[in-house]
Amino acid sequence: MDPTLEEQLESQIVALYKEKEELELELGSSDIDAIIHEFQNLQKELTYLYSFKENYRTVDTNRIQIESISKAYILNHRFHKNSNQ
Structure with a gap:
């Protein structure tokens, strides 16, 4: 895999987990x-x-x-x- 593609995927995963944490904090659920x-x-x-x-x-x-x-x-x-x- 291209290093930039790996970095993009990692960046997207980090962003998704951050959004999940924000939903948990604000709404009490990320479901x-x-x-x-x-x-x-x-x-x-x-x-x-x-x-x-x-x-x-x-x-x-x-x-x-x-x-x-x-x-x-x-x-x-x-x-x-x-x-x-």
Whole structure:
């Protein structure tokens, strides 16, 4: 093998092990399947949170009567801006 090719391969292997160590330190795993699974779970959770934000909104409790909490989540279609309730 050409010495430069050997050096390139060694350099690539060193870089791969460094990336593996960084993943272990930052994510606790370098297993690609575990990382993908966690990423997909985070995507699902984010999608849920965005849908929650789109379908609900916070309402100051002086607009509705609720005891012992300071804010409530109400579906947007059930609350009208011009309502005096």
